[in-house]
Amino acid sequence: MTSHPTPAGTVVDTDLLVVGAGPTGLFATYYAGFRGLRVAVVDSLPELGGQITAMYPEKQILDVAGFPSVKGRDLVEGLVAQAATAHPDYLLGRTASTLEHAEDAVTVCLDDGTAVRAKTVLITAGIGKFSPRPLPVGDEWLGRGLEFFVPSFTPYAGKDVVIVGGGDSAFDWALHLEPVARSVTLVHRRDAFRAHQRTVDQVRASSVEILTKAEVSAIHGDATVESVEITVDGEVVSRPAQAIVAALGFVADLGPIQRWGVEVHKRHVVVEPSMRTNLPRVFAAGDITDYPGKVRLIAVGFGEAATAVNNAAVVINPEAHVFPGHSSEGS
Secondary structure (H helix, E strand, C coil): CCCCCCCCCCEEEEEEEEECCCHHHHHHHHHHHHCCCCEEEEECCCCCCHHHHHHCCCCEECCECCECCEEHHHHHHHHHHHHHHHCCEEEECCCEEEEEECCCCEEEEECCCCEEEEEEEEECCCCCEEEECCCCCCHHHECCCEECCCCCCHHHCCCEEEEECCCHHHHHHHHHHCCCCCEEEEECCCCCCCCCHHHHHHHHCCCCEEECCEEEEEEEECCCEEEEEEEECCEEEEEECCEEEECCCEEEECHHHHHCCCCEECCEEECCCCCECCCCCEEECCCCEECCCCCCCHHHHHHHHHHHHHHHHHHHCCCCCCCCCCHHHCC
């Protein structure tokens, strides 16, 4: 995946530094190459793809234009191949720590001592660094049957699985594990769900047992999880379980970006229609952005990435045009 491996502690010169290697960042990387820009990409995760790669590579994504349904892993693979045409410098497993302005550039220092001197910066960091909300009774079981993500369905084949949560991830995993696992029980503390209604209806129509007004109150087993106790509306029931998935959401943290001086509103970076932030030469796109009417979809992030790169191109070269023509026009 790495076009130009860059040793720690070196200095990288580029036209555009993309902070965040999720779908929006990868598309921005491609588009920067289309505009003839040199581009570097930094991400704190060791792999490309952001949340999709880390959390739901097997999930079917339904809201990307041109794909009635596309698996997360396949979407990332296509985006990586597209981004490769820009010959980017990938700086993975590193965190963008500090940002300093000069008259004609921005210098971003990474946590490994690498310094990136860029004419423009595009923040596409999604929700920032994210950590899962813990299961109150489950700390000591992590890695012994308790997990927060389901990157692959294969390890759950033939197992009794308990999923805790009521959001999209919980219902997506319940739906996809149902034909693989021996049994799936979904536990949620309320009787209303945050998940998309279509997915909720699909799970209700499956063999998944849904327990509402419920919470996992105890986990039993020796070396690994063997069963759970669930308090359902005041009564305790027991279910066999060799696997527990805690899908309770995440605590998002913009980390050092919050100290750069960008205007932030409720953990999101405020942008103008051009995707400019309040800082010179710094743009943002994707889920991390906020503006009136903002909709957080992958498809929206792709459009914002193109808008940001086209406007950044003019900052880099004032004689350039914001709109360069369509990529389908050829040369």
